Amino acid sequence: MNLDSKIPPGELADKWTQYRSTVKLVNPANKRHLEVIVVGSGLAGASAAASLAELGYTVKVFCFQDSPRRAHSIAAQGGINAAKNYANDGDSTFRLFYDTIKGGDFRAREANVYRLAEVSANIIDQCVAQGVPFAREYGGLLDTRSFGGVQVSRTFYARGQTG
Ligand SMILES: Cc1cc2nc3c(=O)[nH]c(=O)nc-3n(C[C@H](O)[C@H](O)[C@H](O)COP(=O)(O)OP(=O)(O)OC[C@H]3O[C@@H](n4cnc5c(N)ncnc54)[C@H](O)[C@@H]3O)c2cc1C
Structure with a gap:
């Protein structure tokens, strides 16, 4: 059974795509005139600041x-x-979405969690591009492990430095 097909079209899965398609764009020449203030320098703040600066905005991080x-x-x-x-062990966007909702005791905002699960794959590539030293297998591919009680191996980690 394809778990991803359980999400009804036009609802959770489309929410962000619809927003992104209709939100007003900023002219590239005007981006440097806009000052963006980011509060927080954790992964969320620091990566947002780096990405916004790369797009041409003037960014200040606090x-x-x-x-x-x-x-x-x-x-x-x-x-x-x-x-x-x-790991080819049957993981999917829906499975990560469901595990995250369940792990959050069903209290998280579902559309946001769905979007998180959806972009999770690209986020890893973005982190690598921005210098996060994820563990790799001997062949050079990014390594994963099972973490947090899930049945699939989907955690990208930094071997020897963390956990
Ligand atoms: C010990 C520990 C282990 C963890 N292990 C894991 C793990 O293995 N896997 C996992 O996925 N998650 C783990 N987490 C959770 C994970 O670290 C967080 O969910 C994640 O780092 C949050 O990132 P963030 O960028 O949203 O916030 P944070 O990294 O918490 O950054 C918040 C930023 O906001 C700033 N800030 C807050 N209030 C203000 C204010 N009023 N004014 C200005 N700045 C402010 C802070 O200075 C900080 O820079 C762990 C957390 C801890 C503490």
Whole structure:
């Protein structure tokens, strides 16, 4: 059974795509005139700031700790989940979505979690491009492990430095 087909079209799966297709665009020449303030220098803030700066916006990042490197993201030990299905063990966007909703005791906002599961695969590539030192197999491919009680191997992690 294809678990991804369980998401009814026009609902969760399309929400972000529809928003992105209709949101107003900023002229590339005007981007540098817009100053974006990012609060927080963890993975969310730092990667958003780097990505926005790459797009041409003027970006300022603030954090309330002594150093931006004191964010919780630096303490995370297990790794990052992504439904890339590199291990070919039956992972899918829906399976990551469901595991995340269940792991959050069914209290998370579903459309946001669906979007998280959907972009998780690309996020890993973005992290690699931005210098995150994920563990690799001897052949050079990114390594994954099973983490957090799930039955698939979808966690990208930094071997020897964390967990
Ligand atoms: C010990 C530990 C282990 C973990 N292990 C894992 C794991 O294995 N796998 C996993 O997926 N997740 C793990 N997590 C959770 C994960 O680290 C967080 O969910 C994730 O890092 C959150 O990232 P973030 O960028 O949203 O926030 P954070 O990394 O927490 O960054 C928040 C930023 O906001 C700034 N900030 C907050 N309030 C203000 C304010 N008022 N003004 C200015 N700046 C402010 C802070 O200074 C900080 O820079 C772990 C967390 C901890 C603490």
